[in-house]
Amino acid sequence: MTVSKIFRYTFLAIINSLIVYAIPLTLTFESWFLLSLIIVIGILINLVYFSDRFLPMKWILPGMIFMISFVVFPALYNSYVSFTNWSTGHILTKTQAINILEDRVYTPENQKGIEFEIFVLQDSSLDFYYVANLDSNNILFGKAVSDDEIFTTSYANHEPSLFVNNEFVTPDGYYLLSGKEQIANSTTLQDLSLIIDESTRVQLYKISVFGASTGRLSSTSQLYTYDDLNDVMINNADNLSCPVVKDNFVCDGKEIEPGWRVFVGGENYRKLFSNQRIRGPLGVVTKWTFQFAFLSVLLCFVVGLFLSMILNKDGLKFKRIYRAIFILPYAIPAFVSVLVWKGLLNPDYGLINSWFGPLYEIFDIEPIKWLTTKESARSAVLLVNTWLGFPYMFLITTGALQSIPKELIEAAKVDGASGLQSFWRITFPLLMVSISPLLIGSFAYNFNNFTLIFLLTGGGPPIIGSDVAVGWTDILISFTYKLAISGGRGNLFGLASSVTIIIFFIVLVISAISFRYTKRLERIYGNI
Amino acid sequence: METYKLFNWFKEYGWRHLFALLFVIFAIYPILFVATNSVADFANLTNSKLIPDGFTLKHYKLLSSNPLVPYYSWLFNTYKVAIIAAFFNVFLGTLAAFAFSRLQFRGRRASLLTLVIVQMFPSFLAFVAIYLLFFQISDVAPIMGLGTHFGLILVYLGGSIGFNSWLIKGFMDTISPSLDEAAKVDGATEYQIFSKIIAPLARPILVVIFVITFIGIYSDYILAAIFLKDKNLWTVAVGINTVFVDDFNADWGVIAASSVIAATPIAVLFVFFQKQITGGLTAGSVKG
Numbered sequence: 001m002t003v004s005k006i007f008r009y010t011f012l013a014i015i016n017s018l019i020v021y022a023i024p025l026t027l028t029f030e031s032w033f034l035l036s037l038i039i040v041i042g043i044l045i046n047l048v049y050f051s052d053r054f055l056p057m058k059w060i061l062p063g064m065i066f067m068i069s070f071v072v073f074p075a076l077y078n079s080y081v082s083f084t085n086w087s088t089g090h091i092l093t094k095t096q097a098i099n100i101l102e103d104r105v106y107t108p109e110n111q112k113g114i115e116f117e118i119f120v121l122q123d124s125s126l127d128f129y130y131v132a133n134l135d136s137n138n139i140l141f142g143k144a145v146s147d148d149e150i151f152t153t154s155y156a157n158h159e160p161s162l163f164v165n166n167e168f169v170t171p172d173g174y175y176l177l178s179g180k181e182q183i184a185n186s187t188t189l190q191d192l193s194l195i196i197d198e199s200t201r202v203q204l205y206k207i208s209v210f211g212a213s214t215g216r217l218s219s220t221s222q223l224y225t226y227d228d229l230n231d232v233m234i235n236n237a238d239n240l241s242c243p244v245v246k247d248n249f250v251c252d253g254k255e256i257e258p259g260w261r262v263f264v265g266g267e268n269y270r271k272l273f274s275n276q277r278i279r280g281p282l283g284v285v286t287k288w289t290f291q292f293a294f295l296s297v298l299l300c301f302v303v304g305l306f307l308s309m310i311l312n313k314d315g316l317k318f319k320r321i322y323r324a325i326f327i328l329p330y331a332i333p334a335f336v337s338v339l340v341w342k343g344l345l346n347p348d349y350g351l352i353n354s355w356f357g358p359l360y361e362i363f364d365i366e367p368i369k370w371l372t373t374k375e376s377a378r379s380a381v382l383l384v385n386t387w388l389g390f391p392y393m394f395l396i397t398t399g400a401l402q403s404i405p406k407e408l409i410e411a412a413k414v415d416g417a418s419g420l421q422s423f424w425r426i427t428f429p430l431l432m433v434s435i436s437p438l439l440i441g442s443f444a445y446n447f448n449n450f451t452l453i454f455l456l457t458g459g460g461p462p463i464i465g466s467d468v469a470v471g472w473t474d475i476l477i478s479f480t481y482k483l484a485i486s487g488g489r490g491n492l493f494g495l496a497s498s499v500t501i502i503i504f505f506i507v508l509v510i511s512a513i514s515f516r517y518t519k520r521l522e523r524i525y526g527n528i
Numbered sequence: 529m530e531t532y533k534l535f536n537w538f539k540e541y542g543w544r545h546l547f548a549l550l551f552v553i554f555a556i557y558p559i560l561f562v563a564t565n566s567v568a569d570f571a572n573l574t575n576s577k578l579i580p581d582g583f584t585l586k587h588y589k590l591l592s593s594n595p596l597v598p599y600y601s602w603l604f605n606t607y608k609v610a611i612i613a614a615f616f617n618v619f620l621g622t623l624a625a626f627a628f629s630r631l632q633f634r635g636r637r638a639s640l641l642t643l644v645i646v647q648m649f650p651s652f653l654a655f656v657a658i659y660l661l662f663f664q665i666s667d668v669a670p671i672m673g674l675g676t677h678f679g680l681i682l683v684y685l686g687g688s689i690g691f692n693s694w695l696i697k698g699f700m701d702t703i704s705p706s707l708d709e710a711a712k713v714d715g716a717t718e719y720q721i722f723s724k725i726i727a728p729l730a731r732p733i734l735v736v737i738f739v740i741t742f743i744g745i746y747s748d749y750i751l752a753a754i755f756l757k758d759k760n761l762w763t764v765a766v767g768i769n770t771v772f773v774d775d776f777n778a779d780w781g782v783i784a785a786s787s788v789i790a791a792t793p794i795a796v797l798f799v800f801f802q803k804q805i806t807g808g809l810t811a812g813s814v815k816g
Contacts, residue, residue, distance in 0.1 A: 340784075
């Protein structure tokens with residue numbers, strides 16, 4: 001046994017024990033995808049490090065594990081999710097949803113029992129507490145909780161010290177609510193109960209303005225029972241049988257939350273292309289994504305090339321200083337620049353509007369409400385992106401211009417070509433050979449330029465009348481983000497994933513074009 | 529004669545200066561504006577003076593005293609996450625690059641091609657799936673689940689390691705193979721060739737890749753925003769863009785100060801490594 005072998009086997013033992021530890025957990029939580037990821041990674045590690053057949057893989061695998069886990073697998077997972085109804089209300093698996101429903105309880109009418117004095121308290125964090133005076137042996141005190149918190153709350157305690165000479169004494173740190181205050185809070189209070197044991201609880205029954213209110217003891221029963229033979233949920237309160245309709249149990253035409261996630265085939269895609277109130281906005285967003293990416297590249301390229309052309313002159317003074325300054329915007333992280341630009345563009349106080357102030361007066365027009373109308377928001381996005389992106393184009397065109405042999409231009413001049421002619425016929429085509437792959441790369445980058453759009457406008461202003469949260473400056477990736485995370489209409493993971501798949505294909509096409517274009521240009525100009 | 533000379537100068541150089549100056553203003557004004565407002569006594573959006581009336585550090589001090597804006601925790605988090613992720617990125621990338629550059633094995637070309645194809649897609653594109661995957665990881669292993677720096681670092685590792693291996697491999701290919709062949713003749717093992725010859729010779733590119741990756745992670749918004757929910761764990765990018773939304777005008781001094789602190793180290797790194805970073809960019813566009 002060499003040291004390296006001991007090291008290797010210890011390492012494998014640790015990895016394998018972690019895997020053995022994790023697998024039952026993934027089974028408990030029904031995380032099938034995570035389970036398959038763990039198994040794939042586990043097999044790869046054991047294959048590569050136990051045998052000597054895959055020696056070079058030993059070097060590659062450590063890095064590759066991360067790429068497989070967090071790039072390749074998510075991409076596959078994403079395609080799977082796009083065929084499910086995964087969204088708020090349908091997050092759980094069916095078994096998990098059934099478990100949650102079976103934990104729900106109700107109080108049958110005939111179980112509403114004895115009545116007694118009850119006191120309502122509040123602590124400094126405004127949580128409610130009940131004191132139920134059943135008799136001198138049963139003075140129960142505890143937090144009053146709603147149905148959702150029942151399983152995380154401890155049972156009420158017997159606290160005889162709360163009564164001195166049969167008079168209730170408010171404990172330190174609590175506030176005793178008067179009858180009027182109880183009425184004011186009655187909507188909250190009617191859902192709260194003091195838990196005595198698994199099936200018995202105390203609820204506030206009658207609020208009394210004079211003297212103590214009345215509480216009532218009740219025993220609860222399980223509200224839903226799952227009948228796995230017929231695959232129906234039985235509602236014990238109303239004696240209803242609730243069958244499965246797609247991804248929910250439905251009682252009397254009413255869906256019971258939560259539902260569960262199911263495979264829905266192409267429904268998300270159908271929704272994207274046929275639901276008018278989604279298809280419309282999606283079309284707007286897709287068109288703008290292309291426009292935005294194209295115009296961004298064009299504007300940055302034109303400005304960058306123009307600047308590198310005017311500096312590309314022998315004997316020009318301050319050249320180095322100009323260069324250093326033109327690069328500066330590129331050196332600032334975008335999340336900072338965008339924040340600053342948001343300030344400059346502020347319609348009420350921003351500098352842009354105070355500069356334009358005289359213009360507005362001369363032409364007698366309303367000051368532009370930057371970022372709040374479709375046109376102004378779109379122009380602002382392009383303006384800021386030009387600021388962010390022209391330095392990059394300046395840098396690469398400067399490099400490319402310098403690599404074009406001067407003799408070529410001289411020769412053209414001797415042959416009588418004008419400045420413009422030699423630019424369009426010689427400089428520009430040569431420039432494009434080295435620059436065009438970068439332009440396509442830049443297009444692809446801007447196609448998914450989430451940071452700029454999301455931080456500058458948040459995609460806004462909103463498009464009115466659509467079924468999903470979407471705005472006039474949203475690009476596909478920010479649209480996806482809103483659908484999945486922050487749209488304020490729940491998490492539509494399935495629908496968002498299907499939009500991501502569309503982006504995947506567009507990026508694929510762009511990359512393919514880039515690849516072929518580069519090849520072609522190399523063939524045409526390769527000899528120069 | 530003088531006018532003619534002047535006219536000629538303008539035709540040759542003058543107009544170039546004119547346009548250059550115009551764009552100098554465009555490029556630098558927002559930067560100067562934010563820098564001066566960060567030290568101006570009465571900082572607000574309308575304060576267009578580039579030389580402030582009174583010099584003050586109060587905005588910087590406010591950043592450390594407001595418990596609702598734990599700015600320096602954000603800064604610390606950002607450096608922590610970016611440094612750890614960039615380090616392991618370079619370390620694991622170097623290992624993989626060594627195999628791709630120096631070892632012969634079946635599937636080498638195929639794996640390299642896979643790397644290139646995978647890297648065409650930005651790693652955050654499948655963020656929905658990443659979110660859901662980590663949602664499940666949270667159940668099984670909470671220390672690396674959603675809301676943790678550990679999990680975020682793992683995602684950053686996956687995102688750029690392929691591209692970095694590719695870049696490092698390109699550099700290693702330029703190191704003459706006669707060096708390691710000679711070492712092999714002298715009985716050096718694979719590991720020795722890596723640690724004694726190839727890795728030390730590749731050090732310049734490793735530094736550059738570390739810096740590029742560091743800047744990339746430092747500037748990331750989307751993944752950090754999805755991952756980190758607890759205010760105290762946010763990175764700067766998430767923090768300042770979440771907190772400063774309500775009253776831009778009143779907060780302007782503090783916004784400016786936080787921007788200056790967040791941007792300066794990156795700007796310095798960038799200027800220092802500008803040649804190498806743009807070189808790396810030309811090879812495959814990281815930013816821009």
